Amino acid sequence: MRVTVFGIGYVGLVQAAVLADVGHDVFCVDINAEKIEGLKAGNIPIFEPDLDGLVERNLKEGRLHFTTDAKAGVLHAAIQFIAVGTPPDEDGSADLKYVTAVARTIAQHMDRPQVIVNKSTVPVGTADLVAEVVGRTLAEAGRQIGFEVVSNPEFLKEGSAVADCMRPDRIIVGTSSKDAEMLLRQLYAPFNRNHEKMIVMDARSAELTKYAANAMLATKISFMNEMAGIADRLGADIEWVRKGIGSDPRIGYSFIYPGIGYGGSCFPKDVQALIRTAEKAGVTPTVLSAVEERNTAQKQVLFDKIAQYFGSELKGKTFALWGLAFKPNTDDMREAPSRVIMEALWNAGAKVRAYDPEAMHETARIYGVRSDLDLVGTREEALKGADALIIATEWKVFQSADFETIKAQLKHPVIFDGRNIYDPAFMQAQGFDYFAIGRGERRKAS
Ligand SMILES: NC(=O)c1ccc[n+]([C@@H]2O[C@H](COP(=O)([O-])OP(=O)(O)OC[C@H]3O[C@@H](n4cnc5c(N)ncnc54)[C@H](O)[C@@H]3O)[C@@H](O)[C@H]2O)c1
Helix, strand or coil: CEEEEECCCHHHHHHHHHHHHCCCEEEEECCCHHHHHHHHCCCCCCCCCCHHHHHHHHHHCCCEEEECCHHHHHHHCCEEEECCCCCECCCCCECCHHHHHHHHHHHHHCCCCEEEEECCCCCCCHHHHHHHHHHHHHHHCCCCCCEEEEECCCCCCCCCHHHHHHCCCCEEEECCCHHHHHHHHHHHHHHCCCCCCEEEECHHHHHHHHHHHHHHHHHHHHHHHHHHHHHHHHCCCHHHHHHHHHCCCCCCCCCCCCCCCCCCCCHHHHHHHHHHHHHHCCCCCHHHHHHHHHHHHHHHHHHHHHHHHHCCCCCCCEEEEECCCCCCCCCCCCCCHHHHHHHHHHHCCCEEEEECCCCHHHHHHHHCCCCCEEECCCHHHHHCCCCEEEECCCCHHHHCCCHHHHHHHCCCCEEEECCCCCCHHHHHHCCCEEECCCCCEECCCC
8 A cells, every 4th residue: 555654753764664564655754854865875863673674675675765745745645644743832732733734735735535644642632633724725725635534643662663563552543434444454454463453433532542541651650759769768679569569460560660750752741741631621630740740850869869979069070871862772862861860960060971872872962062971982981980870771781780890990889770770789799889769778888
């Protein structure tokens, strides 16, 4: 089938590549000319496992096309995906200007009936809004062409986006049109062979499903972070608590890792947007507001431990920072807790020597050149002459560290671990002062 995807970011690019890989003929349209030129040459603008090979193969086999020519994109297919960003606007609501811009573009160029598929995360009512924009644009041009707008939210996780799109847990389709449903069934048939994954519902419910899923996951994280704070005060170890409650199948092990708060492009903005949606609907979002409040506070927790350890003596100190991305296996720095920690250290007059396996370019792009930030090429280099080590992302490569080297390179044998990747008793035995999340504090025996 012929498909066009508007917005070639984390969602659009992965979805387009995966659709091409199962045999569809996919046009990818983006307004970012540099990105499109790069992609044509096989340069992948983001780090996502297995994505480069997938794009290369489908580009070579002629099923994936990259363009800034919106008209050519619209004319290519009778299914148009919208996968552009929906960033928060000033009050935290989702800003729909990119979505409505694409809707207008599709309406301006469409020459036959279209199924327009909203893949972006959008507030309840956006399918209606897109339909209104398309209808109005067609009417203004005096044209009459049939179209349907379908909500088809995306549930991929950065870091395993390709695998998630190849083997989705569920495919949510929000439409009351049987024809649109049949078209999407055909499109997604290669992903739906093992068992029925498609759940068809009305568009508003589909739109809310996406926010509810992210809000639920964010709630689990914030709940656990609050438990970690309680454990810290009471001398309990949150990692035992995690195992103890995760073993209950009603709770499960997923998304109950304590840490330094959730980040990324989705949870923070989606929780905020849902709060605004609830308020506008006259519902007081008690739980959602608490989830957000806990997360904001949680991003400060590690810095507070550092400040407490060193007293008011942070000025002139240097901190090794392992991990910049908001989670492992991505280079995405959006809302990353590492940023809050770095910025707090800079405000206190400290310097940062940072290393991340994938997010170095992104960090350099965001912060530019500054005298209090050294971006170095290896985890060992980050340690050189630093006063302490901070761990902000649980990349696997940090989990198997050489503790002798760490001790030899640091001025003080102290580690602030925002991801609980080491065992406190072991670290203490290795001669470290070790501070993690919800595990009390361990100082080396004097
Ligand atoms: N990143 C994720 O993990 C994830 C997961 C599920 C859902 N989502 C949702 O999917 C949507 C896209 O997220 P993303 O992370 O891929 O965003 P992104 O910022 O990585 O990419 C968005 C792309 O859209 C392009 N764009 C903007 N206006 C355009 C236009 N008029 N025509 C063509 N292209 C245009 C931008 O240039 C950019 O390349 C958001 O609503 C997000 O909430 C994201």
